[in-house]
């Protein structure tokens with residue numbers, strides 16, 4: 001069966017539908033039927049984002065990521081990131097359902113110019129929690145607009161995992177979002193095709209396994225997708241263009 005291609009703007013309405021709340025007001029995406037099929041509405045929901053783990057880098061190293069690859073091979077759709085295919089732009093799109101021209105984000109220091117999923121949750125008396133690092137989009141752009149969560153020092157994906165699972169157990173936020181930064185860092189540093197990245201993608205796979213197993217036990221619906229991909233540049237890995245290597249990302253889920 002061919003895999004369906006959707007857009008990053010469809011993520012916010014999908015999350016809203018899972019949680020049984022309205023999509024952000026300006027959102028012009030559509031909920032993803034494949035994900036909603038068979039899922040009870042009104043669920044608590046977590047969005048896990050391994051940064052830059054697009055279809056291209058994933059396909060290069062899929063055998064090194066047995067947990068994530070088994071999920072993708074069991075069920076996935078492909079999303080096209082919005083332009084430019086950079087981190088703050090696509091995280092802003094995930095929580096608003098709109099393109100850059102509407103949310104207005106260019107860097108993680110900008111302010112989102114339209115309604116977000118956190119606004120929607122707040123109006124419903126619900127809680128959204130963001131787990132991010134200093135100097136990264138989740139810590140700088142998303143954490144400040146969330147009702148709960150944690151910001152930890154840079155290069156601390158493991159601390160993120162611990163903080164997120166502790167809160168999921170103790171305060172059970174209705175919505176959880178996080179960014180695992182290591183994959184983007186090492187693809188930039190070594191280029192995505194360089195085998196030097198292998199130990200790091202294995203670490204990310206182990207973190208995803210821990211998160212998915214912990215969250216599933218707590219009855220969260222879990223979505224995993226990347227914000228964009230990456231391709232080999234001359235000196236380092238790079239992204240930002242509308243090429244498929246930068247734009248196409250896998251999106252999988254666990255009900």
Ligand SMILES: [Zn+2]
Nearest residue numbers: 051052087227
């Ligand atoms: Zn990114």
